[in-house]
Amino acid sequence: MSERTIMLACSAGMSTSLLVSKMLAAAKEKGKDYKIFATSTADIDHQLEFTKPDILLLGPQVAYMKDEIKKKTDKAGIPMDVINMTDYGMMNGAKVLTTAEEILNGRA
Amino acid sequence: MSKSSFGDFINKKVLPPIMKFVNTKAITALKDGMVYALPFIIIGSVFLILSNIPITSVANALKASGWSAVFSQAYTASFGLISVWASIGIAYVYVRNEGYEPLPAGLTSLSAFLILQFLQVDNPLVASMGKAGSGITNAAGSTVMSGTQVAQNIDKLPHALQTFLSSPVTNVINITWLGGQGMIAAIIIGILVGWSYSKMLKAGWKITLPEQVPANVANQFTAMIPAGVILTASMLLYAFFKMVMSTDLLQLIYKMLQTPLQGLSDSLGGALIIAFLVPFFWFFGVHGGLIMGAITSGLLIPNTFDNARLFNEGRLSLANGAHIVTNEFYNNFINLTGSGITIGLVIFTLYAARSAQMKSLGKIELVPALFNINEPFLFGLPLVMNPFLAIPFFLTPVIVALTTYLVIYFGIVPPLNGVAAPWTTPPIISGFLIGGWKMAIWQTIVLIMSTAIYFPFAKKYDSYLLAQEQEKIANETK
Incomplete structure (x- = not known):
């Protein structure tokens, strides 16, 4: 069983899945066992209900949906944030992972 | 105007209304609902290529062996049904996002979509007759009787038989409207059904059963009133267009809305x-x-x-x-x-x-x-x-x-x-x-x-x- 589940979402889940592989590599280096996956914004409801992630990170290109999606994550009782544009562009998996951990630990 | 103030202007004045529009329930339902049609469009495309291989010798062989028609069948029943997928998918997503059981709404939308069109096709004879007619072609694709000849032969028949032969074939679904031509109508119907279905449920228009009734049984009854209202309204609309205007809503939307919009795009x-x-x-x-x-x-x-x-x-x-x-x-x-x-x-x-x-x-x-x-x-x-x-x-x-x-x-x-x-x-x-x-x-x-x-x-x-x-x-x- 993974320690934490991190869900990433963008328009189709395509470009965020690039970042997922970088984040998984970063997690492995740290010796952490996270479940990290990417999905499309349309699929968020379904995933919140069935996969029950611990945190949702939004790709910056769909940041305009933040308010709408925040309602859903609030309802599910999990934190969410928009990924920093530069980290996203540079596919900086380690940095995004650290941000996710900070948010998760801040809550826990 | 300097660059930064222009950026501010766009970000504060131009983008918010656009984002608001894009994030409306209707547009979200349209965007996410169409996603359900995508696999059928893409798989259907494969059949479309197979039935029309761009190499002449292969294409002829496929036609002669009858496989071309078989691939065409698969294409028609997948890609060819895009308006069906759209009407179901859009109403489904709309109602799902409102937090209700979505499938009954999707099916109601399909039902309404079918109610609003004539369930008939023009007799093929009509298109083949006359100077501009296509005539009659054999399986190999060559014309065996010209349009004029067809018309001349039909004219020899008694009038009652002529009328009978050229009247539309009824009790069939016209697949023309299930494909691209019905698209805008399917989108409009999908959104309206999704919207009205959710509104009715929100307003508490449902049959409430005693708690002893199993949840699955009760769920079936939930859809009954909204679906009943939507389908009755569709039926009345159908009656209006048929009796008053001798047309159906789908043809009307196609002519008045879809054709000009398609032309624009x-x-x-x-x-x-x-x-x-x-x-x-x-x-x-x-x-x-x-x-x-x-x-x-x-x-x-x-x-x-x-x-x-x-x-x-x-x-x-x-x-x-x-x-x-x-x-x-x-x-x-x-x-x-x-x-x-x-x-x-x-x-x-x-x-x-x-x-x-x-x-x-x-x-x-x-x-x-x-x-x-x-x-x-x-x-x-x-x-x-x-x-x-x-x-x-x-x-x-x-x-x-x-x-x-x-x-x-x-x-x-x-x-x-x-x-x-x-x-x-x-x-x-x-x-x-x-x-x-x-x-x-x-x-x-x-x-x-x-x-x-x-x-x-x-x-x-x-x-x-x-x-x-x-x-x-x-x-x-x-």
Whole structure:
């Protein structure tokens, strides 16, 4: 069983899945066992209900949906944030992972 | 106006209303509901290619063996049902997002969609008769009786028999309306059903059963009242259009709304506006491809469908009504290698860049670019809010849209054949699938155009980044 589940979402889940592989590599280096996956914004409801992630990170290109999606994550009782544009562009998996951990630990 | 205040103006005044529109329940339902049609469109495209292999000898063999018709059957019952998928999917997503059991709403929408059309097809005899008629053709495709001959023979029959033979065939579903022609109607019906269904449930219009009744049984009754109201209203609308106007709602929507809108989306102006708006939204960090896709797919998919139908009938040409701007024009030209057609930047970063930032990003972006994904560039270079690269970023898609429109218009390259390749299909391969080898060559030319347009601007930006990097190193070593 993974320690934490991190869900990433963008328009189709395509470009965020690039970042997922970088984040998984970063997690492995740290010796952490996270479940990290990417999905499309349309699929968020379904995933919140069935996969029950611990945190949702939004790709910056769909940041305009933040308010709408925040309602859903609030309802599910999990934190969410928009990924920093530069980290996203540079596919900086380690940095995004650290941000996710900070948010998760801040809550826990 | 200075640059920053212009950016402020766009971000505060222009984008919010657009975002508000894009995020309305109706547009969200449209965008996410259409997603359910995609697998059928793409799989159906495979059958479409198989039944129309572009090699004459193979095509003839397939026709003669009867397999061509078999593939055509599979195409008709998948891609050919896009309006069915749309009507179900849109109502489904709408009601799901409102938090109710969605499938009954999707099925209600399909039912309403069918109620609102005549369940009949024109007798094939009517189309074959007269000077302009198609006549009668045999299985091999040659005319055995001309339209005039058909008419002459029919005229010899008693009048009652003539009327009987040429009257519409009833008690059938006309698949014409299940395909591209019914699209706008399906979208409107899907949204209205989703909206009214949710409203009724929210207002508590449902049969409440005692708690002892199992949940699954009770759920079936939940749909009863909203579905009953929607279907009755559809029936009354059908009666009105049939009795008062001798038509049905689908034909009306097709003539009054869909045809002019499709024409608009298929014009040069329409293509240029779409091509411009994708990078425009991206420049402000908003997913332009997604937004424009949501707004235009309702029009461009029917355009694709029209071309697919012509292609399947073996008469794809602009003269026969093929469209230039289809959904593939959008997916596989305007957004080739990612929004802004940034392949030129990839080539620059790999071969000519000197700054560390561009070099490292080129390596990250190379593979995604082949699958038409370019977020690393959009956010990493970045292209978002970057005045250095704004000109080629805006210009490339517009120039590509303009030239692609013209080469099809002047017949240098044949129209897109209506095959839908997934938007992630690598360039050149997608060109071959959606329009044959000429289209593949044209796509190659597009890639070269992108390189030529981006190169001088990228060079300037690269030297700026390099100077910055060197300055940073100089400061650190001080």
